[in-house]
Amino acid sequence: MADTKTPDGKTLSVGGKSTLSLKPRTETGVVRQSFSHGRSKQVVVEVKKRRMGSDGKPEPAAAPAPVAPPPVAKRPDPAPAGRSARPASAPPSSAPPKSSGVVLRTLTDEERERRAHALGDARLREAEERKIAEEEAKIRAQREAAEKVEREAAEARKREEDDRRKHDEVSKKKADEVAKKRFGEPEAAAPAAPAAKAPAAAARPGTSTARPGTPARPGAPARPGARPALESEEEEAPKFRRGPGGAMRPAAPPQRPTRAAKTATERPRGRLTLVNALNDDVRERSTASFHRREQRRHKAMMGNEPREKISREVTIPEAITIQELANRMSERSVEIIKYLMKQGQMATINDVIDADTAQLIAEELGHTVKRVAEADVEEGVFDVADDPDDLEPRAPVVTVMGHVDHGKTSLLDAIRQTNVVSGEAGGITQHIGAYQVDSPSHGKITFIDTPGHAAFTAMRARGAKVTDIVVLVVAADDGVMPQTIEAINHAKAAKVPMIVAINKMDKPDANPMRVRTDLLQYEVQVESMGGDVVDVELSATKKTGIDKLLEMIGLQAELLDLKANPRRDAEGTVIEARLDRGRGPVATVLVQRGTLDVGDIIVAGAAWGRVRALVNDKGEQVEEAGPSVPVEVLGFADTPEASDRLAVVDNEARARELTDYRVRQKREKSAAHATGMRGSLEQMMSQLKTSGRKDFPLIIKTDVQGSLEAISGALEKLGTDEVGARIIHSGVGGITESDITLATSSGAAIIGFNVRAHKEAREQAERDRIEIRYYNIIYDLVDDVKKAMSGLLTPERRETMLGNASILEVFNVSKVGKVAGCRVTDGKVERGAGVRLIRDNVVVHEGKLSQLKRFKDDVREVTAGMECGMAFEAYQDMRQGDVIECYRVETVQRSL
Numbered sequence: 049m050a051d052t053k054t055p056d057g058k059t060l061s062v063g064g065k066s067t068l069s070l071k072p073r074t075e076t077g078v079v080r081q082s083f084s085h086g087r088s089k090q091v092v093v094e095v096k097k098r099r100m101g102s103d104g105k106p107e108p109a110a111a112p113a114p115v116a117p118p119p120v121a122k123r124p125d126p127a128p129a130g131r132s133a134r135p136a137s138a139p140p141s142s143a144p145p146k147s148s149g150v151v152l153r154t155l156t157d158e159e160r161e162r163r164a165h166a167l168g169d170a171r172l173r174e175a176e177e178r179k180i181a182e183e184e185a186k187i188r189a190q191r192e193a194a195e196k197v198e199r200e201a202a203e204a205r206k207r208e209e210d211d212r213r214k215h216d217e218v219s220k221k222k223a224d225e226v227a228k229k230r231f232g233e234p235e236a237a238a239p240a241a242p243a244a245k246a247p248a249a250a251a252r253p254g255t256s257t258a259r260p261g262t263p264a265r266p267g268a269p270a271r272p273g274a275r276p277a278l279e280s281e282e283e284e285a286p287k288f289r290r291g292p293g294g295a296m297r298p299a300a301p302p303q304r305p306t307r308a309a310k311t312a313t314e315r316p317r318g319r320l321t322l323v324n325a326l327n328d329d330v331r332e333r334s335t336a337s338f339h340r341r342e343q344r345r346h347k348a349m350m351g352n353e354p355r356e357k358i359s360r361e362v363t364i365p366e367a368i369t370i371q372e373l374a375n376r377m378s379e380r381s382v383e384i385i386k387y388l389m390k391q392g393q394m395a396t397i398n399d400v401i402d403a404d405t406a407q408l409i410a411e412e413l414g415h416t417v418k419r420v421a422e423a424d425v426e427e428g429v430f431d432v433a434d435d436p437d438d439l440e441p442r443a444p445v446v447t448v449m450g451h452v453d454h455g456k457t458s459l460l461d462a463i464r465q466t467n468v469v470s471g472e473a474g475g476i477t478q479h480i481g482a483y484q485v486d487s488p489s490h491g492k493i494t495f496i497d498t499p500g501h502a503a504f505t506a507m508r509a510r511g512a513k514v515t516d517i518v519v520l521v522v523a524a525d526d527g528v529m530p531q532t533i534e535a536i537n538h539a540k541a542a543k544v545p546m547i548v549a550i551n552k553m554d555k556p557d558a559n560p561m562r563v564r565t566d567l568l569q570y571e572v573q574v575e576s577m578g579g580d581v582v583d584v585e586l587s588a589t590k591k592t593g594i595d596k597l598l599e600m601i602g603l604q605a606e607l608l609d610l611k612a613n614p615r616r617d618a619e620g621t622v623i624e625a626r627l628d629r630g631r632g633p634v635a636t637v638l639v640q641r642g643t644l645d646v647g648d649i650i651v652a653g654a655a656w657g658r659v660r661a662l663v664n665d666k667g668e669q670v671e672e673a674g675p676s677v678p679v680e681v682l683g684f685a686d687t688p689e690a691s692d693r694l695a696v697v698d699n700e701a702r703a704r705e706l707t708d709y710r711v712r713q714k715r716e717k718s719a720a721h722a723t724g725m726r727g728s729l730e731q732m733m734s735q736l737k738t739s740g741r742k743d744f745p746l747i748i749k750t751d752v753q754g755s756l757e758a759i760s761g762a763l764e765k766l767g768t769d770e771v772g773a774r775i776i777h778s779g780v781g782g783i784t785e786s787d788i789t790l791a792t793s794s795g796a797a798i799i800g801f802n803v804r805a806h807k808e809a810r811e812q813a814e815r816d817r818i819e820i821r822y823y824n825i826i827y828d829l830v831d832d833v834k835k836a837m838s839g840l841l842t843p844e845r846r847e848t849m850l851g852n853a854s855i856l857e858v859f860n861v862s863k864v865g866k867v868a869g870c871r872v873t874d875g876k877v878e879r880g881a882g883v884r885l886i887r888d889n890v891v892v893h894e895g896k897l898s899q900l901k902r903f904k905d906d907v908r909e910v911t912a913g914m915e916c917g918m919a920f921e922a923y924q925d926m927r928q929g930d931v932i933e934c935y936r937v938e939t940v941q942r943s944l
Contacts (some may be wrong), residue, residue, distance in 0.1 A: 851875020
């Protein structure tokens with residue numbers, strides 16, 4: 049075996065099976081390394097020992113020699129900042145090798161590059177960690193500065209609170225001293241016996257009135273200038289206590305308690321705050337406690353005097369709450385509840401009692417009662433008498449009435465020189481209109497145009513109600529028609545004079561005498577036939593006879609002597625109302641008395657508002673409207689109903705009171721109508737008959753209130769005992785999303801009359817597949833609804849007899865069953881028709897003819913005198929001599 053020399057020149061020899069090993073000169077250990085950002089890791093470190101010489105001393109360090117890379121050379125520790133890293137390896141020429149037997153290899157280029165990369169990564173990590181540490185230090189400094197500012201602010205607030213509390217205590221103490229000096233303590237009225245003992249106690253040897261802790265001077269005489277008794281009582285008031293007998297005796301002077309004793313016996317201060325926690329002052333009497341003491345003293349002085357009872361006049365409505373009754377009587381609610389409890393009735397202050405009970409309670413408590421009804425809120429609103437000296441002449445109100453297509457609107461167009469009829473759908477008037485024209489001879493005249501269709505009865509009645517003169521238009525070529533008769537009845541019911549205008553005199557078949565003769569049947573006698581009704585022949589298209597009609601209207605107005613007071617609050621009637629999407633609720637109002645100004649607070653039915661604008665019939669805005677002037681009123685909060693009376697009130701509170709009452713009345717009427725509680729016996733029986741009928745649900749939206757009224761009335765007339773229209777919802781204005789939602793949930797159809805659906809509602813209807821029908825002529829609307837309701841009627845079954853046959857023989861056919869050989873005696877028999885099997889004049893089977901054969905062929909029908917084979921559907925018991933009736937059942941759809 050070869051020998052290897054050690055660096056110190058000694059020879060190593062290995063013999064046998066021993067193993068060659070070198071003992072390392074380093075010791076390893078584990079150290080935990082912490083970083084500034086909170087992370088830590090364990091690092092293995094090595095400690096090198098110096099070589100020891102023969103004398104026991106460490107040898108001097110030799111020149112560095114290239115060594116093999118340590119195990120941790122792949123990830124060395126970062127070099128300190130500002131200090132260059134030790135080179136990973138020295139060039140081979142820098143340290144000449146010693147003459148030793150161990151040859152160490154040099155570092156390759158790849159290892160050098162790897163070490164350089166490792167050192168660079170270590171430097172980058174160290175720079176990043178240093179940057180993170182600086183940022184954290186900066187954030188920590190900012191946080192400490194903010195906490196310091198908050199602490200200083202809290203200390204300043206605490207000092208301010210202490211100063212304020214000390215100031216309040218000083219002020220309170222001064223106020224208590226002033227109050228004690230002014231009123232004195234209640235203990236000052238105690239018997240004088242204890243006070244007389246004070247000089248005696250002072251005269252006793254060994255006693256002194258000096259402050260505790262101060263040595264008394266022996267033999268010192270009592271000072272003549274001692275403080276008065278009242279002042280001493282004020283200072284020593286807490287030292288007195290009341291004995292069992294009620295007498296006041298002085299108590300022993302209390303010792304000043306220590307801080308700990310005070311804390312132990314002190315009552316809790318309530319909520320624990322910073323101020324309360326740091327407050328060590330003695331709790332004193334509050335100002336509220338002082339006021340309560342003064343009130344008790346004042347009550348004790350005045351308690352024996354009886355209070356004077358004040359009797360009041362109490363206004364009691366039909367129903368009132370206990371609290372409201374107590375307020376009106378200026379009594380406590382407890383007194384009323386006590387009275388009711390004595391009567392055996394338990395109640396609270398929010399319970400409602402009737403007028404009789406309220407009157408008994410008020411009279412029991414010594415008040416007088418004034419009973420009022422709920423309807424009294426409308427007193428003083430309408431029909432207030434005017435002074436005759438204030439009346440002035442006004443323009444007449446003329447209503448044009450008659451049958452449809454007799455020329456009413458054309459006549460007004462000729463008078464006003466307009467063309468309103470061209471804008472009407474279908475050439476018929478479906479709205480009520482109001483206009484004012486200037487007559488050359490008789491000044492201004494107000495005209496009201498009414499529709500002539502049968503459905504607009506309510507509009508004609510409304511026009512006749514507010515009019516002074518009725519102009520009955522009758523076509524000379526058509527004569528008296530049903531709506532003409534209805535207009536005559538409306539005029540007679542309103543007790544207004546009538547003028548007959550015979551129109552269309554330019555037609556070749558015009559016959560005015562026929563019109564005059566037909567009017568006699570209805571007790572209308574014109575002047576030309578010896579009566580008192582004025583008649584005028586005219587032509588609206590040729591504009592002939594119009595001047596004479598205006599002259600007759602003026603003469604009639606002079607005879608009526610029409611007057612009104614323009615200098616008062618306005619009263620009028622709503623002729624028509626609609627919901628305008630851009631302007632809101634709009635009402636066409638005919639002012640009858642007074643003057644309506646912009647800014648007035650108005651009430652019409654269950655709607656109220658403030659007049660924002662007034663628009664006349666020409667579309668111009670005006671500031672006021674006097675008697676007999678029709679205007680459009682803007683400013684209502686809700687859409688009023690047609691024919692509602694309009695009035696001006698003083699304030700909004702009065703307007704709300706009126707509308708609330710009317711809304712309540714309307715709700716009660718609708719509820720009573722729905723439940724039938726107030727119906728007659730006949731109505732109850734009719735409801736029982738119609739309880740099983742089918743309903744056709746509808747949602748109706750119209751442009752004006754009058755059209756809605758007319759459509760609802762026309763649809764109600766279509767109903768029968770089997771089917772009827774049920775209007776779920778109706779209103780004025782466009783079709784909205786809520787209407788679509790209601791139609792979806794109830795399965796109703798939506799009808800729009802002269803209105804359209806909003807964009808959002810239209811999109812929702814397309815999503816929900818809800819059909820919306822639009823109409824602008826009432827004829828078409830009524831006809832379509834009539835057809836739809838007819839579809840709900842049960843179809844009618846009609847039986848048509850075809851013929852008879854007799855059974856001659858019965859045959860058994862395999863795979864078919866029994867087949868009857870028959871001869872047709874009369875009529876014919878058809879395959880698939882209904883049959884009845886009659887035996888001894890009794891119907892034993894009723895079914896269907898399944899097979900019909902002529903010899904071996906299937907045929908469709910067999911006529912009289914011919915023989916055939918018949919097989920019944922699901923029936924085999926046929927006998928010779930039976931008679932067969934053949935018939936056909938037809939289903940016929942009914943209509944209203």
